[in-house]
Amino acid sequence: MTDDRTVPEHDVVPLLEPREGIPRVIQTAAELAEVTRAFANAEGPVAVDAERASGYRYSGRAYLVQLRRTGAGTALVDPVPCGDLSALDAVLADAEIVLHAASQDLPCLSELGFRPRSLFDTELAGRLLGYERVGLGTMVETILGLRLEKGHSAADWSTRPLPEDWLRYAALDVEVLIELRDVLSGQLEESGKLDWARQEFQAVLNAPTPQPRSDPWRRTSGIHKVRSLRGLAVVRELWQLRDSIAREADLAPGRVLADSAIVTAALESPRTTRTLTEISGFTGRSARRHLRDWLAAINKARMLREAQLPQPTGPGDGPPPANRWADRDPVAAKRLAAARAVVAALADEHRMPTENLLQPDAVRRLTWEPPEDVSDEAIAVRLRELGARPWQIELTAHPLAKALTRLESKGEI
Template identity: 30%
Template sequence: MFDYIATTNELQILLADLSAASWVALDTEFIREKTYYPQLCLIQLATEKRLVCIDPLTINDLSPLWAWLQQPNLLKILHAGSQDLEIFYHLSGQVPTPVFDTQIAAAVLGLGDQLGYGRLVESLLGINLDKSQSRTDWAARPLRHEQLDYAIDDVRYLKQIYPILQQQLKALQRDQWVYKSFAKLTDPSTYTVDTRESWKRVKNNQLLKPQQLSVLRELAAWRESEALHKNLPKRWLLSDDILVDMARMRIQKLEDFKTIRGLKDETIQQAGAQWLKLIQTGLKLPASEWPQPTRRRTLDAELALLTDLLMVVVGQQALHYNISPQMLATRPQIEKMLIEQRTALSEDWRGSILNEVFEAILAGKKTLAVNQQKVLLQG
């Protein structure tokens, strides 16, 4: 059984009842098809004694809930929680902390990289979750009991999974590995939008020359700002293909926009003058301020050999910790690290396993040896 909280008074009573809780399992249901920000439609939570669905569409003031979630002595347990935390940050201006993400914990334990919640529940509890309500329109009201029961399963078993993962992490002495990843999840900068960097996420930007990228940066920043302001999906304003075409072409007057496929006359009349200014801004910037293409650099023969060596190290460490090599590091990740002249792979749990070893290998302080058909690290 679970409770359905739909009024401010019910929420206040609930939070008073949960005031002594030391942990809470959390999940949300949301839709994002027609908005820039996710529209929060349902909040599910579970404590030691309570299972609850909170309806944010019928409660006018959720600030008491945000304040409760901010308590530093209340551990928030989530699975693949970045989207949930993004929603909380957008609505409250703060990221709940501390957190425990069961997907990250499962990866550290070698159960699978980016393992889905259903597979994790099946693996640890032997329960197959009902998937019949996965296409629910969570913004529709009223929600049927079977829909709410489907939603509450996301925390019903999450609170059972947490102690199992926590115990296994401690038994393998890997509980320290997850903290950097958890800290990144609760860093507000993770969810802060930098409009000036949005050009990097435009599809096919690597096809443009540096000055064209300068134009793209201005146009992409405008699109991002407009989407934020109007709370609309970016693609509804301008598609990536249109942005790239605008940046590639030498557009000098409004009529030039009409040659771009998919760009409507009405849109040109509304924003064309602004686009022209942005294009001129991008073109007039000095070459020293142009963005550089994000094309993949190639390795020379020596770095290619070094990549081979480090991939052996990855395999050796993966075998040692009983974790899939693909979960630790891929060849492109190591190539990127070497090209950028770094010795550390990452700042998350993977770095806890590989960074010191990589640094020692690259500094010549450790070597690989073979003994009885086993690869060993020496030094």
């Protein structure tokens, strides 16, 4: 969509250097205490970002934390030697913390003892305001007219010492985050969405920690190609061995052995190290180091009794995939189509993605097992049970109830 809130391309200015220069990296308790005092004595929201080593390391820990507050400037904290930010968290307990895509950084910040009580998520604000592209660099460019260099976003931040250009990039990530927050807050208020945003921000803070999956190996990419239970056993044994090796070495599992290699081994069931190395994924240096272990895992799967083989997954606690509804329950499929149409129309009216107006899982669960009474009140109660926020319920309960009632009155369900 054409957006009159964005800065014309010819007016965009590159943001090349932090205002106060590249800050020194905080690496000692004394330096962290100094930063804590400076931020305690400053005012206003606190811009925060964290850099991880996703794709390089097994853990999701932070390897650099950036903070900025008016009156305190920018701080770059190395959480490897300074792994406890609870004192900083305590002095900022009453401050609004500004993050971009907060749900990505909150877990690693929490590990350090930094747990915001008040949040402003600039990415989520952008979604509610209907911006088509909500990456930080794009939003800073289109809204503030400043171009950020984003070339190091996928870098291995566990590298030590961190290169100067990486530190410049990290400092610039929080350089104008508060300014972006201020503009977005004004647009939210002008559009009548500020309270909606506050509810969403609080929901992010209140989100429960995801529970570990019971069979995480079943999410191996390409596992759908493996049709036999014996093949699934090979996937399970190789995945578990890879996970153990990766955890011990603190390496991303894909750097130890690719999913594609696991699936190919499950399909071909090699019996010797020579045939194992004919699979391309087992020829890398890290994979070759454990050739005998991989082969032992495959042989273990081969020797399992029938009762020890993994079984096909049963139905989950939710509805089946939507593409199967027409066959499984045609009536439910009609309810889903009607509900999706309602949500799509409302989302278009309020200029936001449908998934931000109402979570797709809530729509599916509501229409798969609707309340016996499809009144506004009953629909509102069910949406609340499914985690919808008050503003979402206020916008959607009546139109959804009306659409489902219309289907009933026409005898279509």
